[in-house]
Amino acid sequence: MDAQTAESLLNFAEEAGPSLRGPESKALFEQFDQKYGDLQSALQWYIDEERATESFRLASALVAFWMATKRMEEGCVWFDRALALPGGEDVQRGRASFDAGYLTFWRGDYERSWLLQNRALELGRRTNNPTVTALALVGLARIALFTDVEEARKLCREAIAVTEGTADRAGRSSAMHVLGAAAQMAGDFLEARDIMSQRIALGREMGNLAIVSIECNNLSMVERQLGNLDRAEALAREALEIDYQRGNAQSIPWMVNGLAAVARDRGEFKHAATLIGIADAAMEAAGGAWPPDELVHYQRTVATITEAMGSAQFERARAAGRSMTLPKAVNFALGTRSAGS
Numbered sequence: 001m002d003a004q005t006a007e008s009l010l011n012f013a014e015e016a017g018p019s020l021r022g023p024e025s026k027a028l029f030e031q032f033d034q035k036y037g038d039l040q041s042a043l044q045w046y047i048d049e050e051r052a053t054e055s056f057r058l059a060s061a062l063v064a065f066w067m068a069t070k071r072m073e074e075g076c077v078w079f080d081r082a083l084a085l086p087g088g089e090d091v092q093r094g095r096a097s098f099d100a101g102y103l104t105f106w107r108g109d110y111e112r113s114w115l116l117q118n119r120a121l122e123l124g125r126r127t128n129n130p131t132v133t134a135l136a137l138v139g140l141a142r143i144a145l146f147t148d149v150e151e152a153r154k155l156c157r158e159a160i161a162v163t164e165g166t167a168d169r170a171g172r173s174s175a176m177h178v179l180g181a182a183a184q185m186a187g188d189f190l191e192a193r194d195i196m197s198q199r200i201a202l203g204r205e206m207g208n209l210a211i212v213s214i215e216c217n218n219l220s221m222v223e224r225q226l227g228n229l230d231r232a233e234a235l236a237r238e239a240l241e242i243d244y245q246r247g248n249a250q251s252i253p254w255m256v257n258g259l260a261a262v263a264r265d266r267g268e269f270k271h272a273a274t275l276i277g278i279a280d281a282a283m284e285a286a287g288g289a290w291p292p293d294e295l296v297h298y299q300r301t302v303a304t305i306t307e308a309m310g311s312a313q314f315e316r317a318r319a320a321g322r323s324m325t326l327p328k329a330v331n332f333a334l335g336t337r338s339a340g341s
Contacts (some may be wrong), residue, residue, distance in 0.1 A: 001042060001044070001045040001157045002045075004043065005038075006042040006046060006054070007054075008040050009038055010036065010042060010054060010057060010061070011041040012028075012035065012045075012060055013032075013062060014057065014058075014061045016028055016031065016032070017061040017062070017063075017064055017065070018056065020263075021126050027247075027266075028175050029065070029068065029069070029247045029300040030168045030300075032062075032065045033069070036065075038059070039062065040078075042058060043055065043059065043062075043078060043082075045061045045203070046058060046082075047081055047082060047085065048305055050085055050086065050087070050194055052057070052082070052085040052087045052089075052092075052093070053086025053089045053092045054081055054088065055081075055082035055085060055086040055088070055096075055329075056083075056088055056093055056095065056096035056111070057092055057247065059075070059078050059079050059082050059096055059099065059100075059309070060092075060095055060096050061104065062075065062078075062095055063075065063099045063103065066103065066108065066208055067103070067250045068246070068248040068249060068250055069071070069247075069249065070249050070286050071248070072103050072106060072283060072286075072287050073107060073109050073287055074102065074105050074264040076103050076104055076107065076232050078289070079096060079099065079100035079103065080100070082096060082127075083097065084097060085099060086317065090123050090126060090127050091123070091127045091129050091132060093283060094119075094122075094123030094124045094127065094129065094184075095120070095122055095135075096137070096204065096249065097116050097117070097119045097120035097123065097136075098116070098117065098120035098124075098132060098136050098139055098231035100116050101113040101114075101115075101116030101136075101139050102119060102139060103341065104207075105139065105142055105143065106288050106291075107287065107288065107289060108288070108289030108312040110143050110146070113139065113142075113143060114140065116139075117136050117139035117140045117143070118136070119299075120132060120136035121133060121136035121137060122136065122213070124136050128263045130162050130163050130166045130168045130171060130185040131168045131170050131171045132165075132171075133159075133162050133171070134159035134160070134162045134163050134168060134170075134171025134174070134175055135159075135170065135171045135174055136159050136330045137156070137159035137162070137173070137175070138155070138156060138159050138174045138175050138177075138178050139154075139156045140155050141155035141156050141159070141175075141178045141179075141182070142178055142291070143291040144176070144236065145181065145185065145291075145293065146292045147153035147313050148314045149182050149185050149186050150186070152178065152182045153179060153182045153183070153186070154179050154298025156175045156176075156179035156182060157175075157179070159171055159172070159174070159175035160172055160175045160176070163175070172284060173199065173211070175216065175222065176195055176198065176199055176287055177199060177211075177215070178327060179219075180192050180195035180215070180218060181291075181293045182197060182219060184218065184222050184225075184282060184321075185295060185296070187294055189222050189225055189226055192218075192219075192222045193219065193222050193223075194228075194283070195221065196218050196219040196222065197215075199215040200212055200215045200216060200219065203215060207329075209242050209246060210246075210248070211242045212238075212239075212242060213238070213239040213242040213246075213251065214239070214251065214254075215304060216235040216236070216238045216239040216242075216250070216292070217235065217239040217254055217255050217258055219235050220232045220233075220236040220258045220262075221234035221241065221258060221261070221297060223235060223259070224261055224262055224265060227263055229265055229266060231295075232258070232260045232261075232262050233259065235258075236255055236258035236259045236262065237259070239251075239254075239255045240252065240255035240256065240259070240333060240334065241331065241334065243255060244330050247262075247287045249285065249326075250286045250288055250297075252326075252330070253278075253279040253280075253283040253284045253286065253288070253290075254279075254291075254294050254335075256275050256278050256279040256280045256329075256333050257275075257290075257294055257297060257298050257301070258297070258309055259274075259275055260272045260275035260276050260279060260298075260301050261297050261300070261301050263275060264301045264304050264305055267308075269305045269308045269309050269314075270309065270317045272301060272305050273305050273309060273313075273314045273317035273318050273321070273334065274317045274318070274320050274321040275319065275321060275333060276298075276301060276302060276305070276318055277317065277319060277320060277322040277323075278321040278322070278324060278329040278333060279298070279321075280318070280321070280322055280330065281321065281322040281323075281324070281329070282326070282329070285326075312331050325335070
């Protein structure tokens with residue numbers, strides 16, 4: 001590895017990385033996978049050379065790839081090594097601290113994530129950078145959802161205020177996402193529907209399928225609680241289809257969780273239990289943990305169908321879902337029930 005090759009790989013990751021959330025993402029994931037060994041070598045070279053800013057930039061550019069391909073733990077290790085370097089630009093260190101905290105959150109280490117997000121917030125404010133500041137506030141809001149939904153909403157509104165009148169889009173969009181989830185958790189379903197619908201429209205306009213899928217899934221939760229089961233199912237199916245086609249393993253259990261809740265509300269308990277097994281296996285394979293808004297619905301579904309079916313029948317149906325290959329599981333979740341027989 002040399003400086004020219006490392007720079008070329010950094011440029012590739014930064015230029016192609018945002019498109020991992022778009023319609024051409026599957027082909028790009030394959031390109032990243034083919035280059036991954038070289039990308040790791042470049043990251044190692046930057047760390048060995050103590051080029052902190054470039055180390056931060058390359059690690060941040062790889063976050064979407066690490067998330068989608070079940071490499072979150074690996075990404076956290078790389079961030080720890082990069083952030084241990086001295087020096088570097090404060091804005092890039094702040095963004096890397098946020099991204100490290102983001103990966104750590106989805107792995108379920110909330111204490112470590114809280115520390116990283118507070119460091120990102122400090123650096124964002126010090127450099128007067130609205131995007132880093134807003135993203136860090138949203139990172140703290142995600143953690144607050146577990147214990148204090150109103151605090152989470154306050155943090156999201158602060159993040160939106162920080163971005164007013166600036167060119168930022170990332171921080172504001174992220175704040176809207178978590179604010180919608182917080183409104184859903186607080187039972188403000190009409191506010192949640194409005195925020196999530198706005199983000200779906202924005203995602204379609206930008207060609208950002210990641211936004212479309214996650215907000216379709218979140219809006220599915222809202223519509224289900226409003227009693228609109230057909231609409232809820234259609235939204236969860238769209239979300240699952242998008243992320244399966246994109247190759248995003250991390251979010252598949254969330255979409256299946258939504259379909260399980262719809263099946264539960266229709267009284268289709270065996271189907272719901274099988275879907276829970278699929279969600280369990282997908283979550284374990286991704287190396288993730290349930291976010292707070294999803295966890296509530298997952299636990300409620302498990303409790304309801306266990307009571308309805310009895311533990312033994314529930315565990316048999318759950319085991320059937322856990323045993324499926326991913327293509328078979330997705331086919332089952334999308335409605336071809338014979339796939340699970």
